[in-house]
Amino acid sequence: MTGPLLELTGIDWSREGRRILNRVSLTVQRGEIVTLIGPNGAGKSTLVQIAVGLLKPDAGVCRRQPGLRIGYVPQALTLDPSLPLTVGGFMRLQARKLAAADVGQALAETGVGDLHDRSVHALSGGEWQRVLLARALLQQPDLLVLDEPMQGVDLTGQEELYRLLAEVPRRYRCGILMVSHDLHLVMASTDRVICLNGHVCCEGHPESVTSHPEYLRLFGWQGSQGLAVYSHHHDHRHDVHGCVTPSSAQAGS
Structure with missing residues (x-):
């Protein structure tokens, strides 16, 4: 079947009178890796829970291909330590x-x-x-949804997991929607990075990490093919209440 595996259009969601998501739209195609980044409280986990059907949006449309099989790894899954498993x-x-x-x-x-x-x-x-x-x-998912799968994993382990995930779309003929726990480091095989902060701030392609000065400054070692640095610029900022205001450069233009 052609068309997106998942299509979210104009998604709104609020909790206790606070707007968490404001007119958020995205698509995931078969064979595509889409990575969500954004600060804490940006609505990333809420959005993926809407994507897999655990939450219903207040407004907007969530379309999934008929019969879509979803594999979901939540952000935190803890088991009772007294359970012998x-x-x-x-x-x-x-x-x-x-x-x-x-x-x-x-x-x-x-x-x-x-x-x-x-x-x-x-x-x-x-x-x-x-x-x-x-x-x-x-x-055997058509769509694999991963909410911060690198949480609690050291940097070497992250690179190994990213290499593994890079093979998944080809091996399973599926798409991946993934939340990254870092604002800049993403999977090098990512097709699109979406920066979310209540709304879609920007989106684009990750850059190669091999010689990126920011990556080298942060980690001081080279040769990684699993990670990439996503450099992005917003034409707005968020005030202490989370409201969008023009950036200083835009305001002065």
Whole structure:
């Protein structure tokens, strides 16, 4: 089927009288990676929850292709530490009839095939994110939605996960909508970066990180092909109440 996997048009959403999202629109095509960035409180998690159907917008339209299979990794998924649960047991929570071979293959594809019998409470941040990704991929998704998948993962682990995610659209013929926890560092294979702060501030393509001075200043090492720096400029700013006002340069023109 042609057309976007996901199309959000004019999305509004408020909570306790505060406007969180204001006329936000975006699309995700099959084979495309779209990354959302923005400061804390910008509405990124709210937007992806609307995208997967967990929240309903106050206004606007959310269109998903008929029969769309979605694999979703939320921003925070914590388990009761008193619950004795292995990685394999966790994988089967969503579908107990899954064959052991399917679970093993999904874990192997994300590089944690040897953790099947490990307690979920003994995993590192990077291992846990790989397990969550494997669980989402078990859905054979058309659309993979990842809300800050690099949270709690060190920089080396981030690069490895980004390399893995870069292969997912080709391998599964799916699209990816991903929230980045950093305002500048994004996945190098990202097709579009959307900067959100209640509304879409700007969008564009990430730049190569190999010789970007900002990246080198921050991290001091080279050779990364998994990360890119997204440089962007807004023609407005937000006041202490979150309202949009013209930038000083625009106001003086």
